[in-house]
Amino acid sequence: MDAKIVDVAAKAGVSPATVSRVLNQASGVTSKTRNKVMKAVEELNYHPNAAAKNLRQQKTMNIGVIAQDINNAYFTEIIKGIENMAYAQKYRVFICDAENQLEKEREYMTMLMDRTMDGVILIAPQLLDEEICEMADKGYYVAVIGRNIEHPRIPCIYTDNVKFSRQVMEHLLSNGHRDIVFLNGYPEAIDSYERLEGYLKALKDNQIPFRPELVENGDFNETGGYEAMKRLFDKNIPFTAVYAANDEMALGVYQACAERGISIPNQLAVVGVDNNRISKYVTPALSTVNQPKYTMGAILVEKFIDQMNDNQFADQRVFVVDSELLIRGSSNYKMK
Amino acid sequence: MDAKIVDVAAKAGVSPATVSRVLNQASGVTSKTRNKVMKAVEELNYHPNAAAKNLRQQKTMNIGVIAQDINNAYFTEIIKGIENMAYAQKYRVFICDAENQLEKEREYMTMLMDRTMDGVILIAPQLLDEEICEMADKGYYVAVIGRNIEHPRIPCIYTDNVKFSRQVMEHLLSNGHRDIVFLNGYPEAIDSYERLEGYLKALKDNQIPFRPELVENGDFNETGGYEAMKRLFDKNIPFTAVYAANDEMALGVYQACAERGISIPNQLAVVGVDNNRISKYVTPALSTVNQPKYTMGAILVEKFIDQMNDNQFADQRVFVVDSELLIRGSSNYKMK
DNA sequence: GCAGATATTGTAATCGATTTCATTTTGAAT
DNA sequence: ATTCAAAATGAAATCGATTACAATATCTGC
Numbered sequence: 001m002d003a004k005i006v007d008v009a010a011k012a013g014v015s016p017a018t019v020s021r022v023l024n025q026a027s028g029v030t031s032k033t034r035n036k037v038m039k040a041v042e043e044l045n046y047h048p049n050a051a052a053k054n055l056r057q058q059k060t061m062n063i064g065v066i067a068q069d070i071n072n073a074y075f076t077e078i079i080k081g082i083e084n085m086a087y088a089q090k091y092r093v094f095i096c097d098a099e100n101q102l103e104k105e106r107e108y109m110t111m112l113m114d115r116t117m118d119g120v121i122l123i124a125p126q127l128l129d130e131e132i133c134e135m136a137d138k139g140y141y142v143a144v145i146g147r148n149i150e151h152p153r154i155p156c157i158y159t160d161n162v163k164f165s166r167q168v169m170e171h172l173l174s175n176g177h178r179d180i181v182f183l184n185g186y187p188e189a190i191d192s193y194e195r196l197e198g199y200l201k202a203l204k205d206n207q208i209p210f211r212p213e214l215v216e217n218g219d220f221n222e223t224g225g226y227e228a229m230k231r232l233f234d235k236n237i238p239f240t241a242v243y244a245a246n247d248e249m250a251l252g253v254y255q256a257c258a259e260r261g262i263s264i265p266n267q268l269a270v271v272g273v274d275n276n277r278i279s280k281y282v283t284p285a286l287s288t289v290n291q292p293k294y295t296m297g298a299i300l301v302e303k304f305i306d307q308m309n310d311n312q313f314a315d316q317r318v319f320v321v322d323s324e325l326l327i328r329g330s331s332n333y334k335m336k
Numbered sequence: 337m338d339a340k341i342v343d344v345a346a347k348a349g350v351s352p353a354t355v356s357r358v359l360n361q362a363s364g365v366t367s368k369t370r371n372k373v374m375k376a377v378e379e380l381n382y383h384p385n386a387a388a389k390n391l392r393q394q395k396t397m398n399i400g401v402i403a404q405d406i407n408n409a410y411f412t413e414i415i416k417g418i419e420n421m422a423y424a425q426k427y428r429v430f431i432c433d434a435e436n437q438l439e440k441e442r443e444y445m446t447m448l449m450d451r452t453m454d455g456v457i458l459i460a461p462q463l464l465d466e467e468i469c470e471m472a473d474k475g476y477y478v479a480v481i482g483r484n485i486e487h488p489r490i491p492c493i494y495t496d497n498v499k500f501s502r503q504v505m506e507h508l509l510s511n512g513h514r515d516i517v518f519l520n521g522y523p524e525a526i527d528s529y530e531r532l533e534g535y536l537k538a539l540k541d542n543q544i545p546f547r548p549e550l551v552e553n554g555d556f557n558e559t560g561g562y563e564a565m566k567r568l569f570d571k572n573i574p575f576t577a578v579y580a581a582n583d584e585m586a587l588g589v590y591q592a593c594a595e596r597g598i599s600i601p602n603q604l605a606v607v608g609v610d611n612n613r614i615s616k617y618v619t620p621a622l623s624t625v626n627q628p629k630y631t632m633g634a635i636l637v638e639k640f641i642d643q644m645n646d647n648q649f650a651d652q653r654v655f656v657v658d659s660e661l662l663i664r665g666s667s668n669y670k671m672k
Numbered sequence: 673g674c675a676g677a678t679a680t681t682g683t684a685a686t687c688g689a690t691t692t693c694a695t696t697t698t699g700a701a702t
Numbered sequence: 703a704t705t706c707a708a709a710a711t712g713a714a715a716t717c718g719a720t721t722a723c724a725a726t727a728t729c730t731g732c
Contacts, residue, residue, distance in 0.1 A: 002449065002474075004718060015682045020720055028680065047449035051390035051407060052718035055687045062385070070412045070431065079406060083433055095406065095431035097419055113383035138338075251617070281587070283619040341689060351712045356690055364710065388688035391717045 001303045003044035012258035023048065054115070063091050063116040063301070066108050068124055070097045074274050074293060075123055078145060081297025082121060089305050091118075102126045112140040119308050121145065121301065124191075134135075143304040145296060148318055155307060157300040157319040161191055164289045164323040165198020166205075168243050168271050171325060173206055176335030177241040177269060183228055183253070185220035185245045192220075195245045195273065213237055220247040225252025233260060238270060240335055247272035247288055250330075254282060265333040275326060284329025291323045308323045339380035346486055348376035359384065390451070399427050400453040400636070403443050404460055406433045410610050410629060411459055414481060416672020417633025418457060425641050427454075438462045455644050456639065457481065460527075468576060481632060481638040483526045484654055491643060493636040493655040500625045500659040502541075504579055504607050506660060507623075509542055512671030513577040513605060519564055519589070521556035521581045528556075531581045531609070549573055554585040561588025569596060575606060583608035583615045586622055586666075596625040601669040611662060620665025627659045 006040040009016045014033055022037040023027050029037075040046070049218070054060045063086055067075040083093045105127055111117045112135060114216060119141030126133065129149050135142050136153045143155045172180055182199045185192040196215070197265060203210050216232055218224035232239070244250040250272030254264065262268050264284055272279060272288040279286035299319055345352045350369055357365050358373040365373075376382070390396045399422055403411040419429045423610040430453070433568030434441040441463055447453045449470060461468065465485050471478050472489045479491045508516055518535045521528040532551070539546050552568055561580060565588060586608030590600065596606050600620055608615060611626035613618070635655055658662035 002451075005720095006718085016719080017683080017721075021681090024720080030680070033681080045449070047446060048720095049391070049718050050447075050450040050452045051387045051396070052687090053450075053720075054387035055385070055391055055689085056718085058687075069408055070406060073407055073409075074411070076406045076433075080433065080435070083435075093432075095433065096429075097416065097431065099411075099416070099419075105694060110383060111380070111386075114386040114389075115338075213553060217720045257570045278614050278617050281614050282617050340687095352689080353691075353712060353714095354710085357711085360690080366710065369710080384690095385688050388717090389690075389717085392688080392690045394717075 002271065002323045003046045004047070005048065008037065008040045008044055008046045011044060012036040021136050038213060058115075059090050059118050060116065060159075062117045063093050063304070064096055064111050064120040065093055066096045066098050066122050066125070068098055068100050068105075070095065073277055074291075077293035078123055078244035078297040081294035081299075082301040083297075085298040085301045086269070086305065089306060092159070094119055098126075100126075106131075109135065112142070117303065119143065119304060121304065137300060141304070141308050143300055148209075152317065153307075154318075155283055155300060155303045155317055157296050157321065159291050159323045161194030162198040162201065162323065164273075165195045165243075166272075167325050168201045168289065169199060169202030171327065172241045172243065172269060172271065172331065173202065173208075175241075175269065175331065178208060179211075179237075179239040179240040179241070180214065181232060181239045182215045183218045183225055183242055183244040183249050184215060185218065185249070187217060189220070192245060214239060218244065218252065220246050220248060220250045222248050222255070225249030226255050227252070229253050240273055241331070242268060242270050244270065244272045245285060247274045247276035250286055251278065251282065254286075265330050269331040269333060271331050279328075282330075284332075287331040288326050289323045290326050292321055338624075339382045341384065341633060342380070344376045344382045346375065347380060348372045359633065360652045368568045369648065394451075395454050396452065397427050398453045399429050399640070400432055400434045400444065400447050400456040401458060402434055402441055402442075402458050402461065404434055404436050404462070406431065410627075413629035414459055414633040415634075416609060417630035417632075418540065418637045421634040421637045422641065425638075427641060434462075436462075442467075445471065448478070455479065458564055477640070477644050479636055481636055487655065489643075491636060491653055491655075492638045493632050493657065495627050495632075495659045496656050497530030498534040498537065500609075500661065501531045501579075503661050504609075504625065505535060505538030506605065507663065507666065508577045508579065508605060509538065509544075511605065511669065512665065513579075514544060515547075515566060515573075515575040515577070516550065517575045517578040518551045519554045519561055519578055519580040519585050520551060521585070523553060525556070528581055535579060554580065554588065556582050556584060558584045558588045558591070561585025562591050563588070565589050565592035577667070578604060578606050580606065580608045583612035583622060583624055585608045585616065586624070590618060590622075600666050605667040605669060607667050615664075618659055620668075623667040624662050625659045626662050628657055630644055632657055 003015045005019050008019045014037060018029065018033060019037050022034050065082055067079060070076060079095055096108045097334055098108060105125060109120065112120055121143045124146035125144065132142055132144065132149050133151045136151050145157050147158050148156045181330045182196060184196055200210060212327060213235060216228040218228040225248065242253050244253055250270050252272050255269060257264055264270055272286050275290035276290045279288045341352045341355050345355045350373060354365065354369060355373050358370050366539045370644050401418055403415060406412060415431055432444045434444060441461060448456055457479045460482035462478065468478055468480065468485050469487045472487050481495050482493060484492045518532060520532055524565055536546060549571060552564035554564040561584065578589050580589055589606050593600055593604060600606055606622060608622050608624040611624045615622035615624045
C-alpha cells in the first residue's frame, strides 16, 4: 500500500542504498541526487517502515514508561519530564498503564525481551529488586524512579523519604503537637518504610516516646485512610495531629473528621505527601510534601539515554532529590 | 544476545518453521515435538523479535492512543477503558501525550505511516477533520473520541453536548435563575460550540432573551475561567448563575468568587462539566456533568479492533452516549 | 590528458521471524 | 506387506529497510 524504498529509488532513478543514505546520514551524497531523492520521497509520501528499520538496526529509538496508574497525577507529571527530554533526543516515549497490577507490569517488561523498546523506565515498580536486576544482568536497559536498585547498570532517582518525613514531624512538633498519628501506606512499600523511619527518628530526636498505637495502615488510598481514622477514633486515645504517608489517605482523614465534626486544623492538624492537585482545593488546604516530579523524570531519562547511547555511565548512577514541605491551612495552627 | 528462533530450533532438534508453528498456530504439530520445542523455548527464555515478526506479518498488534494531556483525568479514564478492552483482545496499547500541541499530535500520527501502530485512537484531537479523513482515505486505521468525523472508515464516539447542556440549563432555570452566564471554552472547539448551542436552545425554549454580554471565553482552563469571571464582574451586570463549559473553568469561578466574597450557591450558582475528581472536593461541591468515560473508551476500541480485524464494520460506526447531571452543593439552592 | 586519490553510487548480504511449497513420515485400509 | 491419503516437518523465499563492500565517477595535481 504505502511506498517502499525501492519505489522511491525507482522514481528518483537511484539505488535504494542511496535513498537510505539521503534519509539517514545526509553526507556522502551529492546535493543533486539528494534533491532528486527528496523530491521522490515527498511525492510518494514515503515513511521508512519501522519494523524493517528496527530489525536491521537492532534498535527502535523507543522508550517505554511503565506507570502504576495513569490516573494519578504524580506519575503523569513525572512522565511529562521524561517525554519532553526524550523527545529532544529523538526518542519516542510510550506510556504503559500497569493499573497497580504486578502481572501487567511483568507483561510490559516483555517489551524489552521482544525488542519493542530499547529501554524501559519503571516508576515506583511493584517488581522485586531481584527481578529488575535480573533484567539488567541480561543486558536490557532498565531505569527506576522511586527507589534505588543496587545494580551498576540501573540508573535510579528518588527522593529522600526519611529526610522530608523528619521535616514534616519537626513542623508538627514546633506547632506544639506531641501525640502525632502516622498513617502508613501498605507496609511492603519502601516509601512506607522510609517515611515511618523518618517519623520514628524525629520522635527520638525530640525524646518523645514512640507509641505503636498511633500508627495505622491506610494502603495509600482514600478509603484506606478513612477506615484507618475510624479505627483510631474507636481506640479512644488522644492525638492532635495526623501525618499521612500520602495525600490520598489524608483525604480520607478529612472525610472521617467531617463525619465526627472534628475541625481541621483546630482540633486536628493534617499533613500529607505528594502535593496531589486536590490538596490545594480541599478546605482547609492540605499541607503536603512536594517532589520535583517533572525534573525527576527529565534528569533520569537524560542519564538513561546517555547510557543507552554509550553503554556506560558518564558519571553518576543514583540521584537523590530534595522535596519541599508546603505548609497550608490544615496544619497552620499552634497548639496552646 | 538473546536467543533467536534458530537457536531454539537447534536446541529442540527441529527446524525454525516448526518452532514458529508451535508458538503461533498450535496445530499441525505432534505433542511430542511441541513439548521438545516448548522446553527449548523455556530454557532459552526465547521471545520472538517483534520487529522481525511485525515485518513479516505486516502487523504489530499495537494500538496508539493520542491524548491531549495525560495530566487530565478525563483522558486517562477513557484510556483505561481502551486499554482493558484492547488487552483482552491481545492488542497492546501505547499512550502518547500530545501536550495540547498540534505539532506533537501530527508527529505521533507518523506512527501509522511507519507502521509502528496498526491503528491510532485520537481523543479530542486538534487535528482538522480533513487531515484525519485523509489518513483514513489512505487506508490507515483511525478512530476518534469526542466528535464525529464524517468518514465511513472512522469509528467515533462522543456525548451529546447539546442535550446535557439543556439539562444543565433546565436545572438552573428550575431553581429560579434567569440571568445565567455561559463560560465558554476556546471557541474553535466543537465542544464549546455545541454546549453554547444547548445554552441558547434552553433560553429559547423558555422564552428568555439571549444576552450576549453573559457569554465569556475561558479557554477551558482554570486561569481562563478566573479571568473571564473578573471581566464579568467588571461589566457590572447582574447574574445569579454560571454554567461553565468545564470544571477547570468552574474552579476559576470559585477563586474569583472567593476574592470578591461572593458566596456559592447563595449568591451565585455554579455548574461545570466533566466530573473532574476535584469537583467533589471543593467547597461547596461542584455540580457537574459526568460522561461515561471508561465505557466510551471500551466501546470504541472494541469496534475499532473489529474493524481492523475484518476491515469492515459489523454494524454501527457512530456512537452517541448520554451524560448524567450531578447536582451538588454549588447549585443546590432555590432563588426566591 | 593521465594516474591516483577520493567521493559517490550500486550490488548484495543481512536482520529474525513467518509462510509457501516440497518432502518425509505416519497411519489406515486393503 | 503394500498403497495411498493425510499429517508433520523442513527448505527456502519473503517482509523492507540498512550497510559492508565493490564498482564507478569525479577531482586533483602534474
